[in-house]
């Protein structure tokens with residue numbers, strides 16, 4: 001290498017997210033990304049890598065697009081290339097927003113052909129829906145002609161860092177050349193590990209997308225030189241979130257207790273959640289009144305979380321849905337459903353307020369038809385087990401080697417630390433269907449069934465139900 005290359009790795013900027021229906025929060029998301037761009041220009045980095053979820057939605061507003069263009073233009077004026085991929089949040093069916101920015105020479109869409117920055121090669125894989133992962137074709141990757149380092153950018157939940165849709169080692173093993181660094185997006189928490197001799201890192205989101213994202217936000221600075229690769233973090237100053245715990249002891253003094261707890265804190269301009277706990281859940285509390293009180297103390301976003309309402313279901317698991325923000329609850333639940341592309345498309349149509357109800361079925365039929373036309377029916381679609389291995393938290397520390405016995409444990413630990421109610425997604429085992437067996441542990445059973453299966457099996461019939 002002739003010289004040191006310094007890049008910023010950011011992602012999950014979620015521009016356009018009106019969190020808690022607040023325009024100020026929308027502005028905050030833009031501001032956080034703007035801070036990263038400012039830093040990039042000040043540091044005179046060689047490139048900014050955006051690992052997906054630039055926008056919060058696949059239908060960003062014109063305002064969001066304009067604001068983003070202004071940010072990208074600042075980078076362009078400073079002669080800093082923006083290298084990006086498409087995340088699941090903004091992903092459209094064919095042409096992407098990123099193509100628009102690329103056509104305006106404001107961004108470079110990374111793919112299977114290397115983008116060279118001196119002798120560092122950059123590649124990208126856009127967010128791949130879970131159902132398409134087994135079909136992913138690595139053979140289209142073009143080997144770099146002469147590179148010292150190869151960097152792969154992805155937007156995916158990857159194991160062993162998190163409960164993965166995909167596995168880092170398997171991706172590294174499938175790429176037809178050596179990958180030195182994986183720069184990832186999608187998981188909103190900053191993480192850095194090595195897998196074999198490959199660095200794998202999540203930059204984390206630039207703003208808090210939920211109350212659960214408690215840690216300070218940051219981005220990565222990746223320095224590549226003859227000495228090797230160095231990855232460090234730089235914090236982003238974002239609006240403060242504050243939880244104020246109040247334990248109800250005397251039902252007659254509820255509001256008094258809450259008020260005095262709030263008075264002890266500097267709440268001005270913050271996102272503030274009063275978290276009520278206590279044994280007595282018979283006393284009803286006016287959340288609106290608490291929110292009014294918070295607003296009168298110049299809180300930006302007031303919220304109440306009534307933790308007394310956490311009940312146990314039949315399996316003894318805590319209920320994971322909280323309705324302090326219905327939009328967020330819906331978003332999380334939809335994510336947990338692991339819908340196929342068609343499922344997500346139908347969900348989007350149903351929720352589209354601009355679409356008259358009488359048009360919903362026509363629209364669904366048309367768009368699903370288009371989707372089906374694009375599908376390749378010559379290859380069988382493999383059944384992909386959704387492996388939600390929820391391990392019990394262990395005493396493992398963060399510094400222990402990766403690929404250790406239970407890599408998910410750390411993540412679960414984190415989730416438990418940050419979320420009061422541990423969301424537990426249980427996927428129903430498709431026991432009724434003979435040819436689809438869910439968990440790995442059922443492989444033997446599967447093999448047995450296969451042996452007994454008649455040899456004159458009918459050819460597979462494809463219909464909508466097979467896919468959605």
Ligand SMILES: [Mn+2]
Pocket residue numbers: 012053087089186187
């Ligand atoms: Mn994201």
